[in-house]
Amino acid sequence: MKTKLLNPKSIGLFMLTALCYTNVSIAQNSSSNNTSSDGMQRFTLEYVSLDGLNVTRELQLNFSSITSDSFDEGYDTKNLNVLADDLNLILDGELMTAQAYGPITEEKLVPLVLQSTGNHDFTIQLTSMNNMGDRSIRLKDKYTESIYDLRSGDAFQFSSDSGFFADRFEIFFKTQTLSQSEFELENVDINFITNSNTMIIDNPKNVKISNVEMYAISGQIVDNKIIENENQRFEYTLNNVSTGIYIVRLITETNSILTKKIIVR
Structure with missing residues (x-):
């Protein structure tokens, strides 16, 4: 997985601060699409650490024709209490908890910056909206190549x-439709049973699967199975796999790809 570091001086400052804090304010629990008097489009995201440090972070994103993707006085807020487990917006190399942007377009991308102290689970959830109408708000996880509809009402867990x-996460606003690849694999599911180190592939429509590959975080391939049948359910045991996070890639005969993250504990 690719990682990208900020300026070392900035990192040293906020990592030192991070060790001194373990909690911030809890975000609103409303996901209603309210109307604000200033006409600005805005929404808030809530980040929660499920099993690491006791951390909750709220991020506010604002969009209008009177603000820009550069610094906007009164709208942009620098994070002065960066946590050891944290999620932030970013502006000119600085971590932010609130940020204004120019108008929303189908091409606009908003990066989210993640830092983690270890192998932990987290959630990101849309908690409130103003003037967003039916605008699509989606989250892309570049690590797993998955896309999540933040307006679904449920939290995204990772x-x-x-x-x-x-460079792992970004918010985008383009309306998505299923590609041919996604349509072919929409009913295929991959599950991992921890206590038996067993990979289970459910294939109810008998999609022709050719390979199942498994990669470590470093990108090194640790397992590659050639599938020679078209059963609706296929399972096999993974041998000599150590604890950690892995990416499983399922490849069909037409080169459609389904990617899923699994955790071996």
């Missing part, structure tokens, strides 16, 4: 190993 990741 895992991370230890590190600082400036």
